[in-house]
Amino acid sequence: MTDRKLSVAAAINEALHIAMQTDPDVILLGEDVAGGGARDGDDVDEMGGVLGVTKGLVKAFPDRVLDTPISEMGIIGTAVGAAATGLRPVAELMFMDFLGTCLDPLLNQAAKLRYMFGGKARVPLTVRTVSGAGMQAAAQHSQSLYWITTGIPGLKTVIPSNPADAKGLLLSAIRDDNPVIFCEPKTVLYASGPVPEGDYEVPFGKAKIVREGSDVSLIAFGATVRVALQAAERLAADGTSAEVLDLRSLQPLDEEAILTTLAKTGSVVIVDEATPRCGIASDVAALCVDQGFDHLNTPVKRVTAPHCPVPFAKVLEDAYMPSAERVIAAVAELS
Amino acid sequence: MTDRKLSVAAAINEALHIAMQTDPDVILLGEDVAGGGARDGDDVDEMGGVLGVTKGLVKAFPDRVLDTPISEMGIIGTAVGAAATGLRPVAELMFMDFLGTCLDPLLNQAAKLRYMFGGKARVPLTVRTVSGAGMQAAAQHSQSLYWITTGIPGLKTVIPSNPADAKGLLLSAIRDDNPVIFCEPKTVLYASGPVPEGDYEVPFGKAKIVREGSDVSLIAFGATVRVALQAAERLAADGTSAEVLDLRSLQPLDEEAILTTLAKTGSVVIVDEATPRCGIASDVAALCVDQGFDHLNTPVKRVTAPHCPVPFAKVLEDAYMPSAERVIAAVAELS
Amino acid sequence: MELKPDDLRLAYRHMRMIRLFEEKLSDLVQAGKLGGFLHLYAGEEAVAVGVCSQLQETDVVTSTHRGHGHCIAKGVEVPGMMAELFGRATGTCKGKGGSMHIADMDKGMLGANGIVGAGIPLATGAALTAKLKRTGNVAVAFFGDGASNQGQFHESLNMAANWQLPVVYVVENNGFGEFTPTEFVVPVRDIAERARSYAMRSEIADGMDFFDVAEKASKAIAAARAGEGPTLLECKTYRFMGHFVGDPLPYRHKEEAEDWIQNRDPLQGFERTVAERGLLSAGELRVIDGDVERELAAAVAAAEEAPLPSIDELLTDVYVETA
Amino acid sequence: MELKPDDLRLAYRHMRMIRLFEEKLSDLVQAGKLGGFLHLYAGEEAVAVGVCSQLQETDVVTSTHRGHGHCIAKGVEVPGMMAELFGRATGTCKGKGGSMHIADMDKGMLGANGIVGAGIPLATGAALTAKLKRTGNVAVAFFGDGASNQGQFHESLNMAANWQLPVVYVVENNGFGEFTPTEFVVPVRDIAERARSYAMRSEIADGMDFFDVAEKASKAIAAARAGEGPTLLECKTYRFMGHFVGDPLPYRHKEEAEDWIQNRDPLQGFERTVAERGLLSAGELRVIDGDVERELAAAVAAAEEAPLPSIDELLTDVYVETA
Ligand SMILES: Cc1ncc(C[n+]2csc(CCOP(=O)(O)OP(=O)(O)O)c2C)c(N)n1
Numbered sequence A, B: 001m002t003d004r005k006l007s008v009a010a011a012i013n014e015a016l017h018i019a020m021q022t023d024p025d026v027i028l029l030g031e032d033v034a035g036g037g038a039r040d041g042d043d044v045d046e047m048g049g050v051l052g053v054t055k056g057l058v059k060a061f062p063d064r065v066l067d068t069p070i071s072e073m074g075i076i077g078t079a080v081g082a083a084a085t086g087l088r089p090v091a092e093l094m095f096m097d098f099l100g101t102c103l104d105p106l107l108n109q110a111a112k113l114r115y116m117f118g119g120k121a122r123v124p125l126t127v128r129t130v131s132g133a134g135m136q137a138a139a140q141h142s143q144s145l146y147w148i149t150t151g152i153p154g155l156k157t158v159i160p161s162n163p164a165d166a167k168g169l170l171l172s173a174i175r176d177d178n179p180v181i182f183c184e185p186k187t188v189l190y191a192s193g194p195v196p197e198g199d200y201e202v203p204f205g206k207a208k209i210v211r212e213g214s215d216v217s218l219i220a221f222g223a224t225v226r227v228a229l230q231a232a233e234r235l236a237a238d239g240t241s242a243e244v245l246d247l248r249s250l251q252p253l254d255e256e257a258i259l260t261t262l263a264k265t266g267s268v269v270i271v272d273e274a275t276p277r278c279g280i281a282s283d284v285a286a287l288c289v290d291q292g293f294d295h296l297n298t299p300v301k302r303v304t305a306p307h308c309p310v311p312f313a314k315v316l317e318d319a320y321m322p323s324a325e326r327v328i329a330a331v332a333e334l335s
Numbered sequence C, D: 001m002e003l004k005p006d007d008l009r010l011a012y013r014h015m016r017m018i019r020l021f022e023e024k025l026s027d028l029v030q031a032g033k034l035g036g037f038l039h040l041y042a043g044e045e046a047v048a049v050g051v052c053s054q055l056q057e058t059d060v061v062t063s064t065h066r067g068h069g070h071c072i073a074k075g076v077e078v079p080g081m082m083a084e085l086f087g088r089a090t091g092t093c094k095g096k097g098g099s100m101h102i103a104d105m106d107k108g109m110l111g112a113n114g115i116v117g118a119g120i121p122l123a124t125g126a127a128l129t130a131k132l133k134r135t136g137n138v139a140v141a142f143f144g145d146g147a148s149n150q151g152q153f154h155e156s157l158n159m160a161a162n163w164q165l166p167v168v169y170v171v172e173n174n175g176f177g178e179f180t181p182t183e184f185v186v187p188v189r190d191i192a193e194r195a196r197s198y199a200m201r202s203e204i205a206d207g208m209d210f211f212d213v214a215e216k217a218s219k220a221i222a223a224a225r226a227g228e229g230p231t232l233l234e235c236k237t238y239r240f241m242g243h244f245v246g247d248p249l250p251y252r253h254k255e256e257a258e259d260w261i262q263n264r265d266p267l268q269g270f271e272r273t274v275a276e277r278g279l280l281s282a283g284e285l286r287v288i289d290g291d292v293e294r295e296l297a298a299a300v301a302a303a304e305e306a307p308l309p310s311i312d313e314l315l316t317d318v319y320v321e322t323a
């Protein structure tokens, strides 16, 4: 490991630089991914994305970083067509909430071309998108919709919880020959941590135990890893040993790692910041009661957002999001 | 009950007639819901929708049945605006696969206006749509995407398995003050059965036991009810008594009915024609292992489509869809 | 179009309120008192107020992420808006919506909207209601130059043209979508040109001039009300502040911005015109300025004191509970 | 544009093959031999063939639900197509795609498409690849009048115009979207008019006349290849059969249909023109007719004999398995 600390945002920026340096077919496109300031002989500077994540890339690769119109269907649809014909586009969907404006090119094109064409196409597309609540961005800028992309056969979906994984998962995503949705949870984006130098990949479908334990398994990913770790810390103080598993990749899903920790502890609590119906939490619980039934000593509990839109007021948003308290309460229900 | 038999398609047509007769604010809009032939003084006739389901309505209500451009976002978005300002639109989304072209007005508008506005709006919108495989319509015209609408807080989703429920659920949907997605599974649309005369509603959130049993609970809805009943029949011949529960409504979900049948039999198999990840099958399984754990004697099995697009070739499509054989095999795994 | 002195006083009042409201919000965010994503309307006041001055209370407008100006112009009460921005139970939306979702159905304000372009079909639907229920109402969709590149724009305008709906599409061309200059992403000089795709009437107004906007809006609204169908009205304008509060504005030419701000301020322009035409005196305007300032201060004070929403509110208003 | 005798023979061959292919499919469905949703291209042959006659093999086209004509015109092999429609392992897509998804990347055929409008951004993306990788290729999107009302049309054309991509948008205006007459849902007479929204070149061709289509396509393709950006090319045409196989056509005026079918058949028109200009003899055309008929019969026979896909194929080709 390294001592060098970066934010997730900076780690993503670094991964994009590496990917573009190592492969001339990689392009970036999206609304404001340059962000103005790319005019010839101009005295103005670019923003590098609405959250500054892509800052500097247009200067390094002026022909391959494209500010687009506000046209998500056009952006993603064009990226699919470009991917199928020889480019390796990284498209930015500014907020995951905007999935509703570009679902068709993902659902019916990117995800299905290869299958429909009998294996004769490949769509090496990466869609970077910001998900999750926690910034009072309200109902249309705070959703965690990765359960939708996870459920669509033909797509892959990954979500890092820390800067090192963010860099490695993004490099894997860009180099994967399939369409990949790369989620950047808002509350994780500016968290900082050690990030290895240079070019490396984190493989998909490999969950990671981020804390060992023996009494209960807390399964988390993205923003909820921190919540699960906080809960584990406090549970430890009360004498309960919690193992924390970071899924990292939602499709493919590391079923083996889930069943292994379940076999070890006999109890599972899944922590997900998305809404409850048909989510990752339900899906993992269903796996547990199908394949892991013999090892299950307790009900499987899900700590998720409630079945309602994300509220604006801070008190309400705080109550909306999964917290260490709620995880601890769920664990308490098991005994 | 009545002796009169109708197809699901005819029952839907009848429900639309009743809804429009009893409420002048009900309008129909969508691509070809009239289907040409509405020109003044014309010698041509209308098609009444691509599957003929809305035939005759434009003649009965010429000002309230609107052929639209092929503009799903526009159609659904306009319907949301109309619903919020005093109409009670029934919009047709020709195939549920097209959800990708109009998700935003459902996800971010219809589902959320009321909440975002602090309770000051109501969106009495019904979206009728055809779902499911079984007609060799291939990957983009065969999907069961009700898990997406079910997972979105603010929407309701219902799906009938027979003509009588189709009529009653559709009348409830239109009169509900919330946005409702009404799914019409392809293989159910032309199934015929008894349909009561006149105006009646089937309430949401009430599952129905369609066959009593004591050894295992088969939970189904829409097209899979028939599959579950076939399986139950054959299981009975082998001495296994299967109870079959028809969910009818996916959101709200009749959790009580699910937990009651689980408590009765101790074993659950869920049959869903949608893909497996993050689907209704997972969601119901998760409910069982959370709230019903103490009654569960066996793993909860899910019989679903595989994690792949819907293939065209009949042999492949047949293998893709849940069958009585697969349900029986899942039950066999339990013992 | 006839503008009585009272109409002009109200228009000025609204424009001044919008300006001060936005300046106040900018201060409050910088002071760490407000959270969320805030997009301010300062500089574009003449558009919202010019158009809404020609509407009736039952007419419906839809708005954007940059919605405060449209709300104020359509008559939404400022104390409720301010309380909403503070996330208070007394807010227009009980604190559940925030800046991008302020709505007031009683005032015909069908919501700000966080999804670029999404208000356009909503207004189209409101116009469909007006037409089919023969209410005599008109709907107005406000949206940006950037939104004119959305599929929802195309699909909605086409439908409204086919059905000759009573709706006015007001595109606020402020030269930027976030940080990207409009000319990077819109290959025509005038967005009004896009009306031709739908055989729709169009008009271009000086969006910094209340009188020009009001006059052109008045014509479009009258046509809509008379059953003559929709109009695309482009208003050329400029946002005086950043895209969002906190935007460091590196992408914008300073001289360009200064030119608009110094020479084309819609409030100053209004003041010049009413003076030239002898419609209102500077003294009258100063009285309004004072009133607005006091009102706004009171709204902020009240919002700061107002109760937070109860946690029980988290799960209400998701569905209409039918008895 | 220069058309050598061999080019003309190939064009006629393709047009005749499309016509016979579609007639054969109609028969096969009625005989209960084929399943799925089938949309036939008969009557519109001059559009696909006129455009594709001006393309190179490495140029890319995207298509629609009514895709057989585009496939044949772009050089996709008929036996594979027929086997695909029979759901056989030997089909172009191994039987997994069916009518609405026939594709052949080796021939630059990026797929029929069951989603109206969805091929438009795909072609735009192919043009982006051509531009950034400097391949010299051109992309063509075929789509219907109905598709021109889709958001994807608007968003894609705007992007292509901004970036001056090498793409030609070919709108096949056949007067109907399913059963709804185009004039119900498109308020402009010429869809070509919509190019103005993007400051894009446009052109209108007689879609029943191979020569007119080929000439106008040739210009548009040459401009694209020369870096002069996109063109919207509207071809006025008519579908001779129903929207789908089985459509009883109650919504269509019989005289209107008869007029197009009797008087404007693109194959008859082609034959007249080549005769008038002394380019090909009737005898030559009859030879081609015979060849095409035999080829097609052989393709049907082979497809009927071909093996079904193995059940194991259900789960392959979902993802690229990276080694
Ligand atoms: C569908 C969608 N895409 C992107 C965004 C992010 N976004 C918010 S405001 C904005 C710029 C809008 O530009 P314009 O329509 O010109 O309005 P302006 O901000 O200039 O008033 C963007 C891209 C969004 N909110 N919704």
Ligand SMILES: Cc1ncc(C[n+]2csc(CCOP(=O)(O)OP(=O)(O)O)c2C)c(N)n1
Binding pocket: B031, B070, B072, B094, B098, B101, D065, D066, D114, D115, D116, D117, D143, D144, D145, D146, D147, D148, D172, D174, D176, D177, D178, D243
């Ligand atoms: C997004 C979408 N909406 C609706 C449909 C159903 N549909 C299939 S073909 C068709 C009509 C298309 O009309 P047009 O674009 O004019 O093409 P044509 O059939 O006339 O060739 C419709 C509505 C679809 N396949 N995709």
Ligand SMILES: [Mg+2]
Binding pocket: C144, C145, C146, C172, C173, C174, C175, C176, C177, C178
């Ligand atoms: Mg703008």
Ligand SMILES: [Mg+2]
Binding pocket: D144, D145, D146, D172, D173, D174, D175, D176, D177, D178
């Ligand atoms: Mg057509």
